Amino acid sequence: MLRDTAFLRLWSGATASGLATWALPFVLGLAVLDRALSPAALGLLLAARTIGFLAAVPVGGVLADRHSRRGVVLWSGLVAAASAPLLAAGLGRSLPLMAFAAALAGAGQGACRPAFQALTAEVVDAGRRQQANAAMTLSVRVSTLAGPALTALLAVVLSTGALLLGIGVLWLAAAFVPGRRTPGTQGTPVAPANAHERPSFLAEFADGVREARRHPWFLATLAALTAVIATGYSATGVALPLVSRDRYDTGVVLAAATTAYTAGALAAALLIARWRPPSQGWAALAGLAAYGFAPLSLLFPVHPTAVIAAYAIAGVGIELFNVPWFTATQREVAPDKLARVSSLDFMLSYGLAPVGLALIAPAIDTFGPRAVLTVCALTCFGAPTAAALVPSARHFSRRRSPTEGPTA
Known part of the structure; x- marks a missing residue:
């Protein structure tokens, strides 16, 4: 795929945007360590970025x-x-000023996500999109592994302000590196001939919602994905550090589990670039359900290697889900509505993840970690299983044997 110049430029731009998105909270965390920023201020800035993201995605x-x-x-x-x-x-x-800038960063991040998703369908022909989406997710995982070490090394010689300016350079690369689409591709937007005939913004967004409703598998899977991220991801963000500290009395379990998750996702991205399961929707939902092993491993006083293995399985599963999910959306959704439907995905799944993070700590204080982790594990296993019961979920298509190209 990376031999295709148009896709290579798109991939490079998306990778730069992913690095910039990941780097901002890490660099702001370094500012807290340097006492240039308080923990409360960090929380405010991350909240402002999330608000900007949610506002800009649609x-x-x-x-x-x-x-x-x-x-x-x-x-x-x-x-x-x-x-x-x-x-x-x-x-x-x-x-x-920093809060305004953080909201601006979130807005740029949110606006580019559905555009990148739709642009992939324009640049890459239908038969190679699964490989293209695997390459996209592979870059994210590599950034997650290499990014902390690289940023820590740069922090030795650069100030926090210089690192923030470096994030701006990454965003400039994301803006300018991707090339233009080639004429005649499937994803060419269809706009009204006369600007005066164009419907309102809300009407156009509602049209995207109607397009999403035409695909029962999409709505069911999106609901499952949102539930898994809100519970499983929150357990990773809040409960894993607590368990690592209180049960194992070391931060090594936290670091090893998160690294194993990323390594598992990397391996799965390489696998799914070539693997075409006969029932791709069921296989993808099974991968999504595998995230349930992460909170499940935190429920019992198991050996640390069991926790690390559970997070590796969760990483494999999430990537076996992501790539077919993106590919099916690009194949099945009407090309001129793809970005709007993709924005629903990012709004609900990634956009609402902070809500789960905000609620899980008070829930643990109120009900105890065992009860909360049980609910998280059951949700991670149950939500994808329920989504798989939707008839069109088996192939992520309303047709019995999907072929490339959107449904009528």
Whole structure:
């Protein structure tokens, strides 16, 4: 796939945006260590970024279907890049300026996500999209593994302000590196001939919701994905550090489990680039359900290797889900509504993840870790199983034997 120049440029831009997205909370965390930022201020900035993301995702989806997807990537990248010098200028001086800049960064991140998803369907022909999506997710996992070490090394010689400006450079790469689509591809947006005939923003977004409702497998799977991320991801973010500290009296379990998760996802991305299961929807949902092993391993006083193995299985499962999920969406959804439908995915699954993170700690304090982790594990296993009962979920298609191209 990376021999295709158009896809290589798209992949490079998406990788730069992923690195920038990941790096911001890490660099702001370094600012807390340097006492240039308080923990409360860090929480405020991350909340502002999430608000910007949630506000911009539906806007980016509509704009990417209404105009050039490449243009939306360009402008969203420029918006995110503009936040970097503002964050650097406000560091240690103006928290309101930093909060505004964090919201701006979230807006750029949110607007580009559905555009990148739809642009993949334009740049890559239908037969190679699963490989393309596997390559996209592979870059994310490699960044997650290599990013902390690289940032820590750079922090030795660069100030936090300089690192923030470096994030801006990554966003500039995300804005300018991807090339334009080639004419005649499936994902070409269909816009009204006359701007005065164009429906309102809300009407266009509602049209995307109606398109999503045409695909029962999409709605059922999205509900399952949202439930798994809100519970399993929250257990990883909050309960795993607590268990690592209180049960095993070391941070090694936390570090090893998160590394095993990423390594498992890397291995699965390489596998799914070639593997075509006959019932791809059921196989993907089984992978999603495998996340349940993560909170399940935290329930009992097992050996640390069991926790690490459970997180490796969860990593394998989530990638065996992600790639067919993205590929099926690109295949089945009407090309001129793809970005709007993708924005629903990002809004509900990733956008609502912070809600789970915010609720799980009070829930553990109120009901105890065992009860909360039990609910998380049962949700992770049960939600994908329920989604698999939807008839069209077996192949992630309303047709019995899906072929490439959107449904009528």
